[in-house]
Amino acid sequence: MLKVENINVFYDQIHALRDVSLQVEPGQIVSMVGANGAGKSTLMMTLAGVLKARSGSIFYNGKPLPTEPHLVLAEGICLVPERRRLYANLTVKENLLMGAYLRKDKKGIQEDMEKMLDLFPIMRQRINQYAGTLSGGEQQMVAIARGLMSRPKILLLDEPSLGLAPLIIEQVFKTILDVKAQGTTIFLAEQNAFKSLEISDYAYVLETGRVILSGPGKELLDNPMVQQAYLGVRH
Amino acid sequence: MLLQTLVTGLAIGGIYALMAVGYSLVFSILNFSNFAYGAIIMLGSYIGYFSLVKFGVPFPVALVLTMAGASLLSFFNERIAYSSLRKRRAPSLYFMISAMGTSIFLENMVYATIGSSFMAYPEIFKQQSIRILGSSIGLLDLFAIIFSFVSIYVLHYFINNSRTGIAIRAASYDSMITQINGVNLSRLIGLVFVLAGALAGISGIFLGMKYMAYPTMGWITNKAYIAAVIGGLGSLPGAVVGGIILGILESLVSVYIASTFRDVFSFSLLIILLLFMPAGLFGKYLEEKV
Amino acid sequence: MTVLEIRNLTKRFGGIVACSDLSFQVVQGEIMGVIGPNGAGKTTVFNLITGVYGPTSGQIIFRGQEIGGKRPDTIVETGIARTFQNIRLFKNLSVLENVIIALDQKHVEYSLPRALLRTPAVSRSEEKLRKLALDYLGIVGLEDKAYQRADSLPYGLQRKLEISRALALEPTLLLLDEPAAGMNPEESLELAGLIREIKNRFSLTILLIEHHMDVVMELCNRIVVMNFGEKLAEGTPEEIQENPLVLKAYLGEGYKRA
Amino acid sequence: MWYYVQGVLALAMINVISVVGLAVFTGFTGLFSLGHAAFIAIGAYTAAISTYFYEVNFYVALLLGGLMAGLVSLIIGYPTLKAKLRSDYFAIATLGFGEAVRVILENLDITQGARGLPGIKVYSTFPVVLIVTLIVIYVARNFVFSRYGRMAIAVREDFTAAEMMGINLFKVRLRSLFFSAVCAGVGGGLFAHYISFIQPSMFTGVQSTMLTAAVVAGGMGSITGPIAAALIFAAIPEVLRVANMWRLVAYGFILVAIMVLRPQGIFGYKELSWKTFSGLVRKTSRAKGGAA
Amino acid sequence: GQKAPQTIKIGHAVALTGGSSMWGQAEKNALDMEIAKINEKGGVLGKKIELVAYDTKADQTEAVNVTKRMIGDKVVAIIGPGQSGVAIAMTSVTEPAGIPFLATTATNPKVTVDEKSGKVRKTAFRTCFIDPFQGKVAAQFALKELQAKKAAVLFDIGSDYSQGLKQFFVEAFKKGGGEIVAEEAFRSEELDYRAILGKIKEKQPDVLFIPTMQKEAAMAMKQARDLGMTDVKFLGGDGWASPDLITLGGSATEGAYYVNLASLEDPGIQEWIKAYKEKYKMDPVMPNPVMAVDGLLAVVEAIKRANSTEPAKIIAELEKMKDVPVLTGKLTIDPNTHNPLNKPAVIEKIKDGKFVFHARFVTTD
């Protein structure tokens, strides 16, 4: 469905992604594991069209992926960016509506909005509050909900559990599984490697901008090198 | 006398308000003071003049031509002077300097091509005035006031409730994320500048009819900036209220204190107001949560 | 000895009560955890302690001195430093300069007129600052990144820089707001080690907000649990892990580990 | 020809003095002013009145002018900075202040209103201007490369974090404003004694904005950049004389082009600032990094 | 043994850009035309004249720069500028350099006489009358011809010209037995005077004196009529001298009078105007071009008489100048003030949407 071939991404001179290739199959949860600065977010942003690869190519259903963010979204690929990036000057509700910007079905939008509020009940009390004044975790919830509002075909989730309480993390992962069950493909970057590998159909390990390892999630979970470097398991 | 002063002030305030709104509109999305706005108004005024006088079209046609022309100018202004800054996420100061350059460019362009002489509009609303409670108000002024109220109300509604309006506000905070949300940013910003340009066209033609068209008329927008700040930057109703307050205050000071010290009074008021309401009457500081 | 005492602290934002009649005490030399669901008011407590907000009511007493409602810079002077949940570095400055700025208040030995004329004392003092700043960077292992721009560091290192910058203020009470956010379990444990180390080295008292329970349980002597702005529970990590209210509101019934 | 070039240079350097002052304020605290011409005016009038009516020594008069401008800057700076006005609000407040100062100059007796003060003695010869300019640049550089400049940068970058570093925002901003006003005042004093005739209409908002333009075009957070920009801005209209009435059109165009092509300023973002700072930063990567 | 230059360079400090460029361009046109004529006839002292014109933007600092440049170019004298403020600033360069300039429409007395010492400035001359004279003309005209008893003044406090002229008018009007009922000011660039006009209206003046530039004056007249000030007569100074006044002010300007330096309808210059119109396809914008030509002719005459192009000698000759024929009549320069003597003032009236020559006016003391 999504195929990345040998892309190289730079920040000025900093070479952030080196010859990265990977593949995301429809209906799967594919995740990325990697230390701080490995390049996970960079890859996410590149897929979303925010950053441009200097070389290499990205295909979506066999066709080259557009490189303008709004066209990428129009293709059904939606990024929930790292560190939330909400519109601080809009209310929670307006943030959610922005998530559904390209959708025209008023009723569907309304329904989805209700769904999101059921998912994260605390949002219901905050619905008319400016997103900028929400607590960190509340913002993360809104960010995830905003991403879901576009009803994406592929959801790119960059550290969705950042700053969330344990209970809510459980919920988020449950939601990810729900979303998958509805047929959405998920590409996930997570520091919470335990959980993400557990639910992933396939996973890639990124180290200083390179893919060094890949395999089904469960397999990587048992890989000693992964355990030591990312799961904090000491042998 | 007092009543007449108030009415006079209201008439001036109406024009300030109209200009302040377009200025505030751009501020509300790009968060910078578009100092080129005055030059667009000025060119709008010339377009109106040439349509009416040189091409002899009827007033409504001239108005449409002016709005279209100013919109176009405003659009290109953005594309040439701001869009690359926007893409590099330059701080707002850079936009302002670019805007200043644009305004120097446009103003002197007029000097170089049309010349420094002043263009008087034909007397369309033939100096008619109506009398209310013993004070007279020009028909043109009345029209300007009503017109500003209506256009501002429509705009306000649009910004607050429409899908595009929300996107405009969203883009003002984080343009990268709006794109991720599927917004075609270039088109959206283009639209804002077209809207602001249309308002500039209206302001230009009103200013031209009320006074005249001349190269440095953009300075009047200084007053509009002040009005917008009094009202709170980025707030459209604020721009209206600010414009009218400023207009009335100026008239009162002129008549009852001293016309020469008028600006000292209005600026002192401005500063005092800001001390108590640092974001103007209706503006809000977005306190970034720590 | 009690270092910090929070007494009936309340903070309202319009209709929202972010912190409500909260009281607890922090004892010299301990690491106290502050946990609770998202939006419980943890960060707000930090903001109140450091003067970002003034309290609606209640008191904050630090070393016998009321600091509620004071300006942040005066509160820093009394010996409190913090890190931010959303990292706030001076992005365009180098890593080193970020730390030097923290040193500027206490360690500079020249006055404005001297600075204007740049007397030798100025250069000497600046050189001293640089050395000192490098020492502070060394503590978190960033000395080899000293001349990079702060915002080119990856997220995790930015957090460490924030800690080092806070240390440079020579606080006696350090407030850490989710220092392990965005770190994987391995990195979190490493960070926990670092926190313990600096605590001992500088004899600090630490107040720690964190959602990574491994870190909290590993480090904290005592924990305050907040919910809806109120105190839900207070106790040792063991007590807290068993507390049914906490399990229900925060950890989740399924919480079993450690 | 040298006579003329010298004249242009002298005026350019006088301008540099104000620009350097403004660079210290705007470039380093991030606040910008649209009223700095008022400080130049105050310096010019104070110095001119001192030598014209009271026959004060020229250098003393220059200092008086700087001091007076500094004091007046506190009048506007104290309340507005205390109230923590932000960017555009502060800018408009200073714009208003600048206009108000001009109105007052137009109405005072001692300034002879709009008719101005003619016949001020010409003391600002080329060497005098050159030396004063160098002194101001040196002092400004020292200011910026000390803790005072560093604190200002911190405030510009993130004032909340800066406060959390124990920095008093108000003091830092006011100090920078005061410094820049003193520079402007000295520049004004030199100007008055160069041109020998001053009128309120010489100190307009347009001039203030051109000063800010030089600072921004030169590069925020840099001293050398704005100096270069000020010199270039002085040279452009002279070089473009051949273009006749198109020269100001070209001038505006160039201004836009600089911003569009080099939004980080002529020499790039603070090329000089901390890098050379007492040899502190030797191999910084910041030299080329943009403000993106 | 320096080689003598092949031409005689005469400088021209003129506003070619900005708000005053309308007059500046006309000035330059007129000088170009006149110099061509002189050169055709063989020039002066056997040499051709070359005009070295630089734009001042009507700005003092620019003017100082270009003056230095002209001096570097070795001009022997300078024509212009047209603005008093600019002229005063220029003296700081011309005085030490000893190069004379002949201001065209700079009517402020301080241009040629140093206020503090009361001494005449060696290098500053002009071909126009001065504001005290103009103010007196306006005042006496109002008193005598318009039979005015009560006058109000609306002036621009940001303009030295306006402030000065207002003061001289007020003095003369009071001296002549009139009463000044209102002195109201606005600030430059402002265009709405309704509030202050309302105040003036209440005082019921016979005459409203508006010593401003044409734009402000036109607006003021228009708004005054709008406010129902139907009977008051409008009066102005040479700042009005632009056809824009009528286009802007429209019917409100009808019947207004103003004092000018020269008139398009002045019978003495009709031939010259014809030539100008032929060459440039438009009317010269009065009065700057004729004043500039007067200056040029005076300089040429001085060079001839001195039989030298040395600036000091030109100055000496200018000071002695008496009844030299120039475009607007005969020029005599007062050696004590460097102002022209007995330069007559012209009163023009707006009639049927045109400037009409009304009368030459001679003042009484």
Ligand SMILES: Nc1ncnc2c1ncn2[C@@H]1O[C@H](COP(=O)(O)OP(=O)(O)OP(=O)(O)O)[C@@H](O)[C@H]1O
């Ligand atoms: N704006 C930027 N400018 C320069 N370098 C950057 C920028 N953003 C990221 N980098 C660098 O690119 C590399 C990859 O960063 P990225 O944010 O993609 O890592 P990550 O895997 O998402 O890390 P984390 O787990 O901390 O989020 C890092 O070395 C980082 O320092």
Ligand SMILES: Nc1ncnc2c1ncn2[C@@H]1O[C@H](COP(=O)(O)OP(=O)(O)OP(=O)(O)O)[C@@H](O)[C@H]1O
């Ligand atoms: N400036 C503000 N204006 C309005 N509401 C605010 C403001 N600051 C915080 N709040 C509200 O107060 C509540 C507490 O916020 P706080 O940031 O303290 O939560 P927290 O416990 O730190 O949560 P998290 O773990 O998610 O960071 C939240 O519901 C938030 O929406």
Ligand SMILES: [Mg+2]
């Ligand atoms: Mg990341």
Ligand SMILES: [Mg+2]
């Ligand atoms: Mg928090």
